[in-house]
Amino acid sequence: MSNIKDPTVLRLEDLRKSYNVGLPTELEVLHGLNMTLRAHDFCALVGPSGSGKSTLLNLIGLLDQPTSGELYLLDQATRELDDEGRTQIRRESIGFVFQFHHLIEAFTAIENVLMPLMVRGGKPTEEQTAWAMHLLEAVGLKGFERKKPSQLSGGQQQRVAIARALATRPALLLADEPTGNLDTQTAAHIFELLRHFNREFGCAVLIVTHDPRLSETCDRTVTLVDGQFTGDVRHEQAGK
């Protein structure tokens, strides 16, 4: 059930995914998942290699479709939506951060951040530019707005990617190994930033990570093994 202060952002209901791999029967890799994520959740998704984490993230990000079950984003059922409907929800409500940030090299940092706001073309408005500047400042990159990605360190590039993911003020931020190629200190800093936005904007965060130290800094850890949830633990954080 949703409540006003901490609304439900995501709900999975008996979600299943099968792949056709040329066998007589399809290969089911997600076996009827149920889960709720609320606006203030800062949640790690962990599990062994091949357990289905990326498959699940792709379904939640509306990049792929479940075989059965239902996936609600902000109380909207998504399974019956057509491509256009899914794309619209994805653009308006979901931000993505990946291990490899896919910044556009021809664009400056601020142009990369503005990109999700510009998908329908046109010049950015003053308000959009001010918001992009604010986000870059919030991730500690004031003064770097005009730099190209290749002029930035790996950690700085990932911070641009986080600012870009937040540009549309998404209700849900999905991060797939966002710190996988960063050193421990930079990784911890990126996690702090994600948490900051989770608290400041009530943007639900779901992070796939293999790093147990990082998952323990999340408020909640959900474990996926062989396509089934085997754990859902809340951690008490010092200073919360």
Ligand SMILES: Nc1ncnc2c1ncn2[C@@H]1O[C@H](COP(=O)(O)OP(=O)(O)OP(=O)(O)O)[C@@H](O)[C@H]1O
């Ligand atoms: N397109 C596909 N076609 C067939 N099988 C697939 C496809 N994508 C994934 N799988 C299978 O689904 C299972 C789950 O894969 P998935 O990539 O979701 O796991 P993961 O937990 O993200 O792994 P890792 O931590 O190694 O990234 C694996 O057995 C994989 O081989």
